[in-house]
Amino acid sequence: MTRILATSSMIIVLAVVIFALWPTRDINVHLEVVAVQHGHVTHTLRETGQIATRDPIFVKTPIDGRIEWLVEDGKWVEVDERLFVINEDEAMLQVTEDRTNLFNAQQELSLARLRHGHARNEEDQKIRVAKHRAEFERIRYRILSETPKTGRRLLEIHEQLLPLEQQTNKVRLQYEQVQTTYQKALDEYLEHLDRVQEQRDAILQKQMQIDELSIRAEADVDETKPEQVLDRNQAETELAKERNTVRQLRNELSPLESRLLEATVQRDAARIPRDKSLNELEKREAAEKELYIELEIEKRGVELAKLRLDRKIMHLTLQEVEHKYTDGQNAFKTGAVSRAHMEELEGDVFQARKELEILDQKIRIAARPTPQEVLTEARLRTEQADATAKQADEARRRRLAIAEQEIVVLQSQVDQLAYQIGETSKDFPSVIELNINFLNRELELLSNNESLRREEIKMELVKLENQLEQLLGNPPNVGLSPSAGTVELGKRWSRKLFVGDQVAAETVVIRVNPPSDLEIRGTVNEANVRHVHQGMPARVLVPALDNLELGGHVSLIAGVGKDKYAHLSNWEDPIFAGVTEFEVRVSLNQVPQEIRPGMTVIIEITIDHRKDVNYLPRVAVTLNNGSASVLTMSDNSPTEKNITGQLFGDDLYIIESGLEADDTVFIQRPAAGR
8 A cells, every 4th residue: 555655756747847847848848867887988980891801912914915714703613714915917917918018028128138238239340341451551551661572572472372362262262151041041040030039929928817817717706797797708708719819839849840840950960061161261271362362462573673684674675775876886996887877776776775774763763652641641541541450349248238228228118017916926826836837838838949937937936936835824815813712893984894805914913812811801981980090909890690790900001081972083074972081901810711802701809998987878968069968957947057078979979077877867858759
């Protein structure tokens, strides 16, 4: 009975209190009683995050190209598992085009070398003519300046030359015959060589077209795109046609090579007697040269010798007529001859003496040395001929320098194309095989006299085969995983890479996340980042693994914040949330095997901890201009009471004075149903 009375009294008192307070409070709120708590408090920052690899392995493509195949994003891969393949069709097309350009450049280079050889022969011929002319002028000057020996020297030279000329004429006739035979064989050889070379060039040109058509015919095409299918079908048709053409050209090449071989044998056989006869002729002409020079010198003394002989005859004639004249005088004294006869004899003596004087005058004239002006003119002609020979040599040097410069330019083009082919091919085994096949075909078409090119091709084949052997083990166009882990595709602008994308060398195509080196990555709002410091302890919960709890600590706080939607934004279509966040990384104390990169986690970071303090919920305290107050009950009426303290975390207020533990305060909350 007493308990019932007490309960009734309390209800009456409570009703009185409520009635007393009813006019002074808002009918839309009700008061919630909260007691001051005492104990330890902790400020914990909770954020969502993700498990990520601390140091992911970036797999780059070492070459330019188009992605042909890509591993699925997020897939687990093992060591050396294939990640991507760079298409080699473009490289093969490029190499085929470069091969065609290289072949054309090599043809131009060969023509330039032929032009260089032709220019050298022409200039050498000009130099020989100029030197022969200079030699002729020197011989002429010698003939004019040297004194003939006269006497029997002319007859002696004639006697020496006569048998030599007879033998030389025989050798010359023999040389002309063998030279005619050799020239005929040489012309026939050059004609067959041109035919064979033209046939080989045609085969190589067709083969390069076949290589290009093969790439187009064997390329993977999208069957839904008619233009690609049409191009492939056209390539297949043209490929069959070109292969038939090559077979026909090869069949025609065999008899041409046989005839060239026969012509080569005939040319070589005709060259031996020609060279032998030419050497013999040159030796004999060299032996006769000095005698011919002496002969010309002695010819200058022929007139003087003739005059001297005529003088001797005239002297004898004079003696004879003088003797007759003396005998006539004796006979005239005896009256044996007439005066008329004596006058005739006297006239004969006078005539003989006069002719003798004339001969003496001619002898003096003939015996005089060559006039100085003639010698000067001969010397000037000799010097001019020597200068012409030097000019011819200088002209040869200039012309050959121009031709050699052309060869250097073309050789640089050949080297550049060969380098491009090597650089393009070095990363693709199939392209290297294409180069090997092309060189083998070229090697088959080389003639026996192209030994230099044959050796070059053999050396290049050895190099390519070694390179191919190395590439087959680890082709650069195939990306392999360096470690086990999950893969993450690289990005291009705001999207991830996919098959068909063109990538440049050193582009990150795949990121491999090894499972053994993981960390937690999350973001903290800019309002809370000032509370987070490196080294703070953190607790990580993994919801996917039944809230597996992991321990760790803050290892990194970003120095620059980003917009919350920065990862969804790009330059073309920017998106802003208006909220700035800072990345925070947490290092784990232990990494269990069951966690995987990409799993969502909850990060709890202990920002502050207080022991033995009085505290209230943040909502129970009213803050106004630096002062704090709570709502208490005084004389059965809610009253504001000032307190001192500080905020703690997002939802607590630590009381320093004004309230004690277990004191009650009121929180105004909206009334239910109002």
